[in-house]
Amino acid sequence: MSRTIELAEARLAVSTVIFAREPGVAHGEQPVHAEQPADRSLWIPLVRRLREPGEGRWALPGGWLGAAESLEGAAARTLEETTGVTPRYLEQLYTFGTPDRSPDERVVSVVYWALVRPEETSGAIEDPNVRWFDADDLPELAFDHNEIVAYALGRLRTKLGYSQIAHAFLEDSFTLAELREVYETVLRRPLDPANFRRTVEASGALVETGEVRTGTPHRPPKLYRAADPAEAGIQGAFRIPIAPHLRRHP
Amino acid sequence: MSRTIELAEARLAVSTVIFAREPGVAHGEQPVHAEQPADRSLWIPLVRRLREPGEGRWALPGGWLGAAESLEGAAARTLEETTGVTPRYLEQLYTFGTPDRSPDERVVSVVYWALVRPEETSGAIEDPNVRWFDADDLPELAFDHNEIVAYALGRLRTKLGYSQIAHAFLEDSFTLAELREVYETVLRRPLDPANFRRTVEASGALVETGEVRTGTPHRPPKLYRAADPAEAGIQGAFRIPIAPHLRRHP
DNA sequence: GTACTTAGAGTCACGATGACACGAAGGAGG
DNA sequence: CCTCCTTCGTGTCATCGTGACTCTAAGTAC
Numbered sequence: 001m002s003r004t005i006e007l008a009e010a011r012l013a014v015s016t017v018i019f020a021r022e023p024g025v026a027h028g029e030q031p032v033h034a035e036q037p038a039d040r041s042l043w044i045p046l047v048r049r050l051r052e053p054g055e056g057r058w059a060l061p062g063g064w065l066g067a068a069e070s071l072e073g074a075a076a077r078t079l080e081e082t083t084g085v086t087p088r089y090l091e092q093l094y095t096f097g098t099p100d101r102s103p104d105e106r107v108v109s110v111v112y113w114a115l116v117r118p119e120e121t122s123g124a125i126e127d128p129n130v131r132w133f134d135a136d137d138l139p140e141l142a143f144d145h146n147e148i149v150a151y152a153l154g155r156l157r158t159k160l161g162y163s164q165i166a167h168a169f170l171e172d173s174f175t176l177a178e179l180r181e182v183y184e185t186v187l188r189r190p191l192d193p194a195n196f197r198r199t200v201e202a203s204g205a206l207v208e209t210g211e212v213r214t215g216t217p218h219r220p221p222k223l224y225r226a227a228d229p230a231e232a233g234i235q236g237a238f239r240i241p242i243a244p245h246l247r248r249h250p
Numbered sequence: 251m252s253r254t255i256e257l258a259e260a261r262l263a264v265s266t267v268i269f270a271r272e273p274g275v276a277h278g279e280q281p282v283h284a285e286q287p288a289d290r291s292l293w294i295p296l297v298r299r300l301r302e303p304g305e306g307r308w309a310l311p312g313g314w315l316g317a318a319e320s321l322e323g324a325a326a327r328t329l330e331e332t333t334g335v336t337p338r339y340l341e342q343l344y345t346f347g348t349p350d351r352s353p354d355e356r357v358v359s360v361v362y363w364a365l366v367r368p369e370e371t372s373g374a375i376e377d378p379n380v381r382w383f384d385a386d387d388l389p390e391l392a393f394d395h396n397e398i399v400a401y402a403l404g405r406l407r408t409k410l411g412y413s414q415i416a417h418a419f420l421e422d423s424f425t426l427a428e429l430r431e432v433y434e435t436v437l438r439r440p441l442d443p444a445n446f447r448r449t450v451e452a453s454g455a456l457v458e459t460g461e462v463r464t465g466t467p468h469r470p471p472k473l474y475r476a477a478d479p480a481e482a483g484i485q486g487a488f489r490i491p492i493a494p495h496l497r498r499h500p
Numbered sequence: 501g502t503a504c505t506t507a508g509a510g511t512c513a514c515g516a517t518g519a520c521a522c523g524a525a526g527g528a529g530g
Numbered sequence: 531c532c533t534c535c536t537t538c539g540t541g542t543c544a545t546c547g548t549g550a551c552t553c554t555a556a557g558t559a560c
Contacts, residue, residue, distance in 0.1 A: 198516095
């Protein structure tokens with residue numbers, strides 16, 4: 001029962017997969033409405049590795065765990081240091097610890113995933129070694145980071161369907177069309193505006209601000225904000241199926 | 251951007267929350283059918299700590315990560331060494347790394363959760379320092395292990411609703427009543443046998459073995475086995491709501 | 501045989517949701 | 531000012547999933 005096991009001398013790293021919607025074409029304070037919403041895709045920032053192993057390759061932002069900080073604190077810190085963005089949503093994703101995932105020494109990586117608003121990305125660090133990529137069209141990354149991003153993408157798409165994290169992509173107040181566009185971008189399928197409205201309104205997850213967005217060339221849409229989670233309560237759950245047509249009969 | 255951070259000298263531990271259904275009253279090779287199915291509850295094995303910190307307290311089975319093994323391998327090994335059971339299902343749960351969760355040194359714990367069949371628990375280690383507890387009625391455990399078990403319980407209940415993990419509690423072939431009893435035990439609510447049958451059969455997640463279970467005092471039920479996941483495909487998904495009455499209107 | 505229990509099929513009502521129609525409310529251009 | 535265009539927002543209809551319930555089938559116990 002008690003063989004002698006040589007203990008692992010592992011270093012603890014923390015990395016984060018950061019998601020944002022691709023910012024609109026022209027960048028202004030007011031959203032540009034001429035754009036094609038469904039064409040915007042998911043973006044993630046990557047940093048170029050300046051040292052071996054994997055020098056020159058793109059990798060997830062991250063760093064080593066500090067002595068006095070929590071795992072989540074380390075994720076928030078390294079994320080801010082390398083990319084300059086502050087996440088509105090940060091959650092642990094998975095811990096990767098296969099013995100051979102880094103060539104020289106053993107590294108166990110606790111990976112987080114984060115959602116940021118596209119506006120924040122404009123204030124991000126301008127650096128040739130930091131670049132935003134389309135999450136569905138990545139180059140070959142360092143280590144096992146391609147697998148990690150794929151896993152994070154699946155989690156994002158799944159969780160969007162049964163939680164309120166879509167708000168983390170948006171400003172405090174937003175229109176239903178903007179919220180729907182977030183779902184369309186992440187789920188990569190169009191949603192019926194009328195049915196989307198009905199589902200979301202029935203959930204009680206949103207409250208009207210009483211204001212409308214002006215300056216549009218058409219009928220001014222009402223603005224909403226996320227309801228207080230306590231206020232939304234049990235009712236705050238609604239489901240936007242990821243791919244309903246896959247459930248059809250064969 | 252680059253403050254100097256003192257790196258953490260953390261030890262990497264792996265622990266596992268093991269779930270099984272409480273075995274039937276009389277222990278025989280053939281299941282005893284006189285029992286009250288809904289009365290059976292979820293059991294988890296805990297080990298008594300023989301050293302400080304937390305000496306004397308009950309804790310999750312676990313140990314240190316070995317140099318050559320994967321995280322999942324370490325979970326399976328330490329689980330087998332301490333409790334003697336071999337899991338049919340093993341999945342990473344969460345990584346806990348708050349700086350103060352262990353008093354003396356910093357410990358980061360990668361926690362897994364496992365499902366085992368009750369039959370396997372009878373071949374488990376007989377040891378006064380290993381005891382099975384009702385998952386909903388635990389004593390005060392060492393470290394933050396109470397929180398960890400609570401988190402694992404939530405994950406089990408959620409995941410049971412949209413996946414096929416219930417099979418991991420059962421033999422290779424089983425009746426629909428046995429499968430339903432697993433759901434009833436985990437979700438802690440009775441399910442309508444007719445509706446349960448309809449939902450599960452429509453999902454294509456099960457196939458009939460062509461045999462029936464004999465020796466019951468009543469009509470012999472058909473035996474089923476889990477469909478090949480590839481065979482079940484997309485159709486293999488069905489939902490058993492955790493608590494449908496919570497979704498009712500206020 | 502009769503009584504009893506569980507297995508398994510069938511029926512009904514209601515709510516959720518996809519598809520779609522249509523009026524409402526603004527700006528653009530004449 | 532008037533017409534046309536676009537999106538916003540409301541409403542309707544059909545279908546499907548699901549909870550509640552009924553009824554027959556098939557065995558054992560007495």
